[in-house]
Amino acid sequence: xxxxxxxxxxxxxxxxxxxxxxxxxxxxxxxxxxxxxxxxxxxxxxxxxxxxxxxxxxxxxxxxxxxxxxxxxxxxxxxxxxxxxxxxxxxxxxxxxxxxxxxxxxxxxxxxxxxxxxxxxxxxxxxxxxxxxxxxxxxxxxxxxxxxxxxxxxxxxxxxxxxxxxxxxxxxxxxxxxx
Numbered sequence: 001x002x003x004x005x006x007x008x009x010x011x012x013x014x015x016x017x018x019x020x021x022x023x024x025x026x027x028x029x030x031x032x033x034x035x036x037x038x039x040x041x042x043x044x045x046x047x048x049x050x051x052x053x054x055x056x057x058x059x060x061x062x063x064x065x066x067x068x069x070x071x072x073x074x075x076x077x078x079x080x081x082x083x084x085x086x087x088x089x090x091x092x093x094x095x096x097x098x099x100x101x102x103x104x105x106x107x108x109x110x111x112x113x114x115x116x117x118x119x120x121x122x123x124x125x126x127x128x129x130x131x132x133x134x135x136x137x138x139x140x141x142x143x144x145x146x147x148x149x150x151x152x153x154x155x156x157x158x159x160x161x162x163x164x165x166x167x168x169x170x171x172x173x174x175x176x177x178x179x
Contacts, residue, residue: 002092010086011096014077015104023071028101030065030074035094037064047087057082108136111157113145115166118154126156135159 018027037043046052046060058079065075081087102109112118112126123142130136136158147155150166157163 002089004092004096006086006089007092007096008100010081010089010093011100014073014093014097015100017073017077019104021073023073024101024104026071027074028097030068030070031094031097031101033068033070034074034078034090035098037068038091038094044091047090054082054085054087057087102141105139106137107139107141108158109141109143110136111143111145111155113147113150113155113157113166115146115148115150115152115154117146118144126154130156130158 014027014031015024018024038047043064046057061078061082062075065078078087078090081090081093086093101107108130110127110130112123118126123144127140127142130140131138150168151171152167153165153170155162155164155166155169
């Protein structure tokens with residue numbers, strides 16, 4: 001379990017260094033690559049293992065980051081994390097970095113859950129409605145999820161708010177009214 005305060009602080013330091021060196025977009029690419037790598041079960045187990053020597057972890061990550069073409073700042077940052085014994089917090093730190101990056105660049109993240117896959121035009125229409133209504137920033141990052149249990153319609157989640165326009169929700173409300 002990641003300590004959120006620790007994750008936020010490490011993410012902020014990485015973000016600040018990236019901005020200072022004018023390498024923010026490069027570091028964001030490295031962070032996205034690290035998230036993809038950390039999705040590997042074996043690598044996740046390696047990170048959280050207290051048995052594996054930190055020098056071995058450093059060597060493995062140095063090689064992985066070298067092969068992925070990571071920036072020197074990213075390599076140094078991961079090395080420092082492992083040195084300080086915070087490699088178990090890596091995923092939390094990367095998630096916090098992503099949030100801070102989006103906040104800095106005024107990008108809103110909207111989660112759209114629907115019963116069936118939505119077309120690009122439908123997603124674009126949702127995005128335009130949110131921006132036009134002033135509900136989100138001008139730049140919107142949409143994450144989609146398919147959940148057949150909502151029967152139809154969609155559910156929007158952003159800025160800690162949920163807008164449920166699903167058929168399942170409307171049926172539930174109708175049941176409450178009848179009862």
